[in-house]
Amino acid sequence: MSGSKRIAVKVPVLARVEGEGALDLAIENGAITELKLEIYEPPRLFEKFLEGCESQAVIDRVARICGICPVAYQMSAVQAYEKAWGVEVAPWARDMRRVLYCGEWIQSHALHIHLLAAPDFLGFESATAMARDYPDEVRRGLRLQGLGNELIALFGGRAVHPIGVRVGGFHHAPEPARVAAMVGKLNEARVEAGALLDWLLTLGLPTDEQDFINVAMRHPQEYPMNAGRIVSSARHDLDPEDFEQHFQEFQAPHSTALHAHLDGRPYLVGPLARLNLNADQLPGDLTQRLAAAGIELPSRNMYHSIIARAVELLYAIDEALRLLSDYQRPDRPYVDATPGPGGAAWVTEAPRGILWHRYRLDDQGRVLSVNIVPPTSQNQARIEEDLRLGLTRGGLDRDEDALRSQGEMIIRNYDPCISCATHFLRGRSDADGRTRTAIHAQTEWLLSLLSDRNSSILSMDSTGLPRAKPCA
């Protein structure tokens, strides 16, 4: 019916996402002619600042890529170093790193569910506005978020940019009395997290089934966080070292936005993909609760991502309780490591999906080059695909407001973190000087840096062995 009507939907600032992005949508003759999820946060060029750095500076600096998931960056980095140097951390440190990661999942998921996503489903502008009608639910959410923060601070000193992790383990092991107090709080919180899941299951979420490839990690014994292989619903089963052979990041011709493909196709990372690929690693009663609510796994409805977050939040509380219940303070919270040459790739499950790092190190263990692929840049192609399908199915002849709010809601399902995605970018400036940046192929960038053509860019001696220039 829309005939030759042209609708342009511009969302210049996306609210309730982390970082700053925009949505541009044009519809002509009842078809989408332009659809761009634009990211205009300026590039922060992190890989450059890491060159020449020692391991601890890398661990402290990568955290600054994202204030919401600093633990994820530190976990991918520290374990890449330990792999490169053949360091075997003690079981205590392995367990406590899982607890630390649980803290970040709890914090990030609670923040997204309550402050970013839930207002969509209940029709509010913000969580504080929602609190007038749903005070108990919002307060419960903020309490759970606070608990996640406390759990991070127990091992990291503070929740944002924690300071506790080092190669070989931790700098410091918390006193048993503090751990015991935390166990008490976790026991109270698990009841609240259960009630949260029940509440979300009654929300009556929209249904929009789509075909997409799920990508997540997979560990033989546990729900994945810190270690494992990369698997997909298209039967991939990859060592993280082989990431670049199957995952391609590239700039799409129609926009400056980077897309990532798995063997040529868009894919999903994050809580729903993890749940879809690892449901068998969850306690049976959790998956039964979903089945009782009519949710079958694997789910093809992206609106179930809020449910997946609540499931993981409850799981993370139980997992932290399990790992802290017999807490013994070790004599020394780390094992020694000898810095040296080499390199390694590692992947962990950030709250928003797989976070892949690769490091190349010189003979003193200083960084020669780094490549980091965050979840949001991986999801970008899938978000645009979802917008195209979802908006079309919802009807392109709706008014601008309806299209805009559905578009924003679809984007928020992915909990995009634009600070993460812009840690390192190529950019173009438009007429008003605003940088339209495109998440660009990092591998391509690194190759171009290392090629003769651009060798002056690096303070590297092209005749000798590669040596890291001093840490910026």
Add this chain to the structure above:
Amino acid sequence: MHETTAKPKVAVHKFSSCDGCQLAFLDMGEDLLTLSAMVDIVHFAEAGMLDADATVDVAFVEGSLNTRHDLKRIQAIRRNSRFLVTIGACATAGGLQALRNFTDADAWHSAVYATPEYLDSLATASPIKSAVHVDLELWGCPVNTRQVTGAVRALLSGVTPAVEQDKVCMECKRQQAVCVMVAKGTPCMGPVTRTGCGALCPRFERGCYACYGPAENPNTDSLSHWFEGLGLLPEQLREQYHGITSQTEPFTAAGNRYRK
């Protein structure tokens, strides 16, 4: 809604950053609801409030200036705000991304950017005070909830906010933390760094890395001498000063002494 118009208006603006300092608000827990009852938060994109051009009593600004568009935005924010408060290392001192200011920007920016005429605006990451007057600076990477709530209360009560200028060393003494430099020979920036974090790193048995920036009257010469005595190489020494708060005068200068 009529009663909300009488409340003081607050905005939270973001420039180039990790979003971590805005979390000082979002991580308040239930106090966030108390705050939103006390003040009218009119712009805070991550929390869902969008009114970037509103006139406000207090504007909190996160992030550093990196583009020409940023410069226009910050001028407008300044005009619309009674008090402008920077939160965190990026807004106050340029932050970690300001390390680009030390690089040979021309060489690699021309390899990166497609539109060279805008390169000037992108060659450096600058603190907010490089463009507009700042009424209050809150240091830290990140700032914490205590700092931002303290600033709100002080400004709205007409009281000059108390600003920490002590060195981390003083906080270690107050917390009865063992000095990592004296006891273990671990390099620590505590003697020249502003406190406010609660001496987190020394209490976790590691050296401070200066995320709260320089303290009042920092004696960097003496500290560098200590670091040399501990066996740090020039490039390791420079890394101590040229980190998160590299664009502060004392740390820029102290680090530059060890540049090759």
